[in-house]
Amino acid sequence: MSEQAGETYRAGSVAHRVPDLGAMELLLAVARLGSLGGAARELGITQPAASSRIRSMERQLGVALVDRSPRGSRLTDAGALVTDWARRVVEAAEAFDAGAQALRVRRDSRLRVAASMTIAEYLLPGWLLALRAQRPDTAVSLHAGNSAAVAERLLADEADLGFVEGLTVPTGLDSVVIAHDNLIVVAAPGHAWSRRRRPLDGAELAATPLILREKGSGTRQVLDAALGGLARPLIELSSTTAVKAAAVSGAGPAVLSELAVGEELSMRRLVGIPLSGVSLARDLRAVWPTGHRPVGPARDLLSLTRG
Amino acid sequence: MSEQAGETYRAGSVAHRVPDLGAMELLLAVARLGSLGGAARELGITQPAASSRIRSMERQLGVALVDRSPRGSRLTDAGALVTDWARRVVEAAEAFDAGAQALRVRRDSRLRVAASMTIAEYLLPGWLLALRAQRPDTAVSLHAGNSAAVAERLLADEADLGFVEGLTVPTGLDSVVIAHDNLIVVAAPGHAWSRRRRPLDGAELAATPLILREKGSGTRQVLDAALGGLARPLIELSSTTAVKAAAVSGAGPAVLSELAVGEELSMRRLVGIPLSGVSLARDLRAVWPTGHRPVGPARDLLSLTRG
DNA sequence: GCTCGCTCATAAGGTCAGTTTATGTCGCCA
DNA sequence: TGGCGACATAAACTGACCTTATGAGCGAGC
Numbered sequence: 001m002s003e004q005a006g007e008t009y010r011a012g013s014v015a016h017r018v019p020d021l022g023a024m025e026l027l028l029a030v031a032r033l034g035s036l037g038g039a040a041r042e043l044g045i046t047q048p049a050a051s052s053r054i055r056s057m058e059r060q061l062g063v064a065l066v067d068r069s070p071r072g073s074r075l076t077d078a079g080a081l082v083t084d085w086a087r088r089v090v091e092a093a094e095a096f097d098a099g100a101q102a103l104r105v106r107r108d109s110r111l112r113v114a115a116s117m118t119i120a121e122y123l124l125p126g127w128l129l130a131l132r133a134q135r136p137d138t139a140v141s142l143h144a145g146n147s148a149a150v151a152e153r154l155l156a157d158e159a160d161l162g163f164v165e166g167l168t169v170p171t172g173l174d175s176v177v178i179a180h181d182n183l184i185v186v187a188a189p190g191h192a193w194s195r196r197r198r199p200l201d202g203a204e205l206a207a208t209p210l211i212l213r214e215k216g217s218g219t220r221q222v223l224d225a226a227l228g229g230l231a232r233p234l235i236e237l238s239s240t241t242a243v244k245a246a247a248v249s250g251a252g253p254a255v256l257s258e259l260a261v262g263e264e265l266s267m268r269r270l271v272g273i274p275l276s277g278v279s280l281a282r283d284l285r286a287v288w289p290t291g292h293r294p295v296g297p298a299r300d301l302l303s304l305t306r307g
Numbered sequence: 308m309s310e311q312a313g314e315t316y317r318a319g320s321v322a323h324r325v326p327d328l329g330a331m332e333l334l335l336a337v338a339r340l341g342s343l344g345g346a347a348r349e350l351g352i353t354q355p356a357a358s359s360r361i362r363s364m365e366r367q368l369g370v371a372l373v374d375r376s377p378r379g380s381r382l383t384d385a386g387a388l389v390t391d392w393a394r395r396v397v398e399a400a401e402a403f404d405a406g407a408q409a410l411r412v413r414r415d416s417r418l419r420v421a422a423s424m425t426i427a428e429y430l431l432p433g434w435l436l437a438l439r440a441q442r443p444d445t446a447v448s449l450h451a452g453n454s455a456a457v458a459e460r461l462l463a464d465e466a467d468l469g470f471v472e473g474l475t476v477p478t479g480l481d482s483v484v485i486a487h488d489n490l491i492v493v494a495a496p497g498h499a500w501s502r503r504r505r506p507l508d509g510a511e512l513a514a515t516p517l518i519l520r521e522k523g524s525g526t527r528q529v530l531d532a533a534l535g536g537l538a539r540p541l542i543e544l545s546s547t548t549a550v551k552a553a554a555v556s557g558a559g560p561a562v563l564s565e566l567a568v569g570e571e572l573s574m575r576r577l578v579g580i581p582l583s584g585v586s587l588a589r590d591l592r593a594v595w596p597t598g599h600r601p602v603g604p605a606r607d608l609l610s611l612t613r614g
Numbered sequence: 615g616c617t618c619g620c621t622c623a624t625a626a627g628g629t630c631a632g633t634t635t636a637t638g639t640c641g642c643c644a
Numbered sequence: 645t646g647g648c649g650a651c652a653t654a655a656a657c658t659g660a661c662c663t664t665a666t667g668a669g670c671g672a673g674c
Contacts, residue, residue, distance in 0.1 A: 009408065009439050009443050009444075009446075012351070013329060013332050013350050013351075014328065014332065014397065014400050014401050014404050015327065015328035015329035015331075015332050015400070016329075017404050017407075017408075018328065018400050018403050018404050018407065020322065020327055020328060021321065021322040021325065021327060021328065022320060022322035022323075022661095024322075024403075025320050025321065025322050035620090035621075035622095036621080036622065037620085037621065037622075043320050044319070044320075045661090045662075045663090046662075046663060046664080047621090047622075047623095048622090048623075048624080048625095048662085048663080048664085048665095049661070049662055049663075051622060051623065051624095052623090052624095052661080052662090053661080053662095055623090056660090056661095061407045061410065061411070062410075062411040062412075063407070063410045063411060063412075068621085068622060068623090069621075069622085069669095069670085070620080070621050070622070070668090070669050070670040070671080071620070071621060071670065071671070072620090072621070072622095073621085073622080077451065077452075078410050078451075080546065081406065081410065081424075081427055081428065081451055082403075082406070082407060082410070083548075084428045084548060085399075085402060085403040085406050085407070085428075085432060086403060087548070088399045088402065088403070089396065089399040089400050089403055090321065091399075091570065092392075092395045092396040092398075092399045093321050093322070093325050093396050094321050095392060095395065096325050096331075096389075096392040096393060096395070096396055097321050097324050097325050099388065099389070099392050100324075100325065100368045100370070100389060100392070101316065101324075103368065103369075103370045103385050103388065103389065104368070104369040104370060105369075105370075117388075120388055121388065121391045121392075125392060126573060126574040127574075129574065130574055130575055130576070132316050136316050137316075139316075144384065144385075144388055145384075239387065241390075241391060241394070263398065266430075266433060267433040267434075267436065267437050268437055268611060269437070304575060329632095342649095342650070342651095343650075343651065344649080344650060344651075345650095352632090352633075352634090353633075353634060353635085354650080354651075354652095355633085355634075355635085355636095355651090355652075355653080355654095356632065356633055356634075358651060358652065358653095359631095359632075359633085359652095359653095360631095360632075360633095362652095363631085363632090375650085375651060375652090376640095376641085376650080376651085377639090377640050377641040377642075377649080377650055377651070378641070378642070378649075378650065379649090379650070379651095380650085380651080615674100616673100616674090617672100617673090617674090618671100618672085618673085618674100619670105619671090619672085619673105620669105620670085620671085620672100621668100621669080621670080621671100622667105622668085622669085623666100623667080623668080623669105624665100624666080624667075624668100625664105625665085625666085625667100626663100626664090626665090627662105627663085627664090628661105628662080628663080628664105629660105629661090629662080629663100630659100630660095630661090630662100631658105631659095631660090631661100632657105632658090632659095632660100633656100633657080633658075633659100634655100634656085634657075634658095635654100635655090635656090635657105636653100636654085636655090637652100637653080637654085638651105638652075638653075638654100639650105639651085639652075639653100640649105640650090640651085640652100641648105641649095641650090642647100642648085642649090643646105643647090643648085644645100644646095644647090644648105
C-alpha cells in the first residue's frame with residue numbers, strides 16, 4: 001500500500017490524528033478573544049507557547065486556522081469550521097469532567113446524588129455543568145445504581161436527591177416528574193424492519209426475539225409491562241452500550257431509550273422502527289424521602305432539571 | 308482561599324482536569340476487550356505503558372476504574388460510567404477528525420463536497436464518518452460557504468455534490484430534500500418570554516428586536532420570508548456561534564436552527580419559545596448540476612444522508 | 615516624526631509525562 | 645509442577661510543551 005502522507009483514511013487511534021484538548025481549548029479562546037496573546041493569558045500560558053501550539057495544530061491538520069496580523073488574529077473560514085467542531089469535543093470533555101468530579105468520594109460533599117444508570121450516563125453531566133455555572137462552590141457526589149439502590153441510599157440518608165426511571169416510585173419516596181423518555185425499537189439499516197412501510201404492532205414485537213437489557217433493568221421493566229410480560233429475548237446484555245453495539249452490528253432489533261440512541265439514529269448506524277398500539281413511554285423522576293422536600297443544593301439541582 | 312486538593316470546582320482549562328484523548332481511547336479498548344494487555348496491543352503500545360496510563364488516569368480522577376485480576380480486567384461501576392462519558396468525547400473527536408481530513412486540500416480527492424455552514428458544522432462530520440465506515444478509501448474534500456458559493460462551485464465543476472439550506476434551489480441545479488430543519492425562537496432562561504404561557508405570534512415576533520444572523524444568511528432569509536421581510540434586528544452577528552453566545556448571555560431573544568441549539572436547550576442554557584401561526588421550517592437539500600445525477604462516491608454519500 | 619504599545623515570531627534551554635525494555639508476582643491449568 | 649497469560653515494578657530514553665529572552669511589524673499619540 002502506498003504511504004503518501006494522509007492520502008486516505010487508515011484506521012488507528014484517533015488521538016494521534018487530532019489536536020489534544022488543550023490545543024482545542026486554546027483555539028476556542030483565540031476565536032473568542034481575537035488574539036493569540038490574549039488567549040494565552042486566559043489559559044495561563046505565555047504568548048510564544050500559544051503561538052507554537054496553534055502553529056503545530058495547523059501543521060497537523062494541514063489547514064491554516066488563523067489569519068495573524070500585527071493587530072490581532074482572526075479565524076480563517078476553515079478555522080471557523082474547525083473551531084465549531086472543536087467546541088463539541090471540549091463540551092463533551094466538560095461534561096466528562098463534571099461527572100468525574102462527582103464520582104470522587106469526598107467527605108465534604110454538599111450534595112449527594114443517587115441516580116439510575118441511564119440518567120447518570122446521559123443527563124446528569126449536563127445538569128452538573130449547569131449547577132456548577134450557577135453555584136461553583138457546590139461539591140457534588142454521585143452514585144449510580146438501579147431504582148432499588150437509589151431508594152435505599154435515600155432512605156439510609158446516604159443521598160440527598162435521587163433520580164429514577166422506572167414505572168413506579170419506590171415506597172417511602174416522594175417524587176416529581178422531570179422529563180419523559182420513550183423506548184424505541186431500533187435495528188441496523190440493513191435489517192428487514194428498516195424497510196417496513198407499516199408500523200410494527202405489539203403482537204409482532206412480542207413475537208420477535210429482541211436484543212434486550214437484563215430482566216430487572218428499568219428498560220426491561222417498561223417493555224415487559226407494555227407487552228404484558230411477553231418480551232422474548234434474543235440475547236440479554238447488562239449494559240445499554242452492549243445492547244447498542246449488538247444492534248449496530250446487525251445481531252437483531254433492540255429496544256432502547258431514545259436518550260441512548262440519538263447519536264446512532266442521526267448518523268444512521270441505527271434506524272428507528274415505528275410502533276403503533278403500544279406505548280413505551282416512561283417518566284423520569286426526581287425522588288427524595290417522603291416529607292423531606294429538597295432544600296439548599298438539592299433544591300438548586302432539582303430546579304435545573306425541570307423547565 | 309483554601310487549597311485542599313480538588314475540594315470544589317475552580318475555573319481553568321478543562322484539559323488539565325480530564326485524561327487526554329489517548330487515555331480515553333485506551334479505556335474504551337480495555338472496556339471492550341477486558342484486558343489491559345489486549346487493549347495495549349490494539350493501540351500499538353506495550354502492556355506496561357497501558358497499565359501505567361490507566362493507573363495515572365485513576366489517580367487523576369480519584370476513582371478506581373478497572374478491577375485487575377490475574378486473568379483479566381473488568382470495569383468497576385464507576386469505570387463503566389466514566390467509560391460512557393469518555394465515549395462521547397472520543398466520538399466528538401472522531402467527528403472532528405472526519406471533518407478536518409476533508410478540509411485538507413488534496414489533488415487526489417475522489418469526492419469534492421460543497422456545503423452550507425450549518426450543514427457543514429452539524430451534519431457533515433457524522434456523514435463523513437459513516438461514509439468512511441462504508442468506503443474507507445474515499446478521500447473527501449470539503450468546502451463550506453453560502454448557497455450561492457455552493458452553486459458556483461458545482462457549476463464550475465469544482466465540487467461533485469453540494470448541500471444547501473435556503474428556501475430556493477439555485478438555478479442550474481437539481482436537488483433532493485434530505486432532511487427538514489426548523490428555526491426556533493430562543494431566549495435565556497431569565498428572559499420574560501421564557502415564562503410566557505401563550506405561544507408567540509408572528510406580529511409579536513416581527514415587533515420585537517431580535518439577535519439575528521446578517522442579512523443574506525440562509526437563516527435570515529427564512530425568517531424574513533416568514534415575517535414578510537419585517538424582522539427587526541437588535542444586533543446582527545455573522546456566525547451562529549456568536550448569536551448563540553449573545554442569546555445565552557441574556558442580550559435578547561434569537562432565532563436559530565434547532566440543529567444549532569440542541570445542546571443549549573437540553574442543558575437549559577436557552578429555552579425555546581413556542582410560536583404559533585408562523586412556519587419557520589426549511590428543507591435541507593442535496594444539490595448537483597442539472598442532469599449530472601451523482602454517481603460513485605457522491606452517490607454513496609447521498610444515500611447516507613437520506614433515511 | 616518618533617516612540618510607545620500592541621501584536622506575533624524565533625531561538626535556546628528545562629521539565630515531565632509517556633514510552634520501552636527487562637524482570638517479578640500471581641493464579642490457573644494441564 | 646512447569647508453563648502460560650495477565651498485571652506490576654524499575655530504570656532509562658524521548659519528545660512534546662513550556663518558559664525566558666529577544667526581534668520585528670504596524671498603528672496611535674505626543
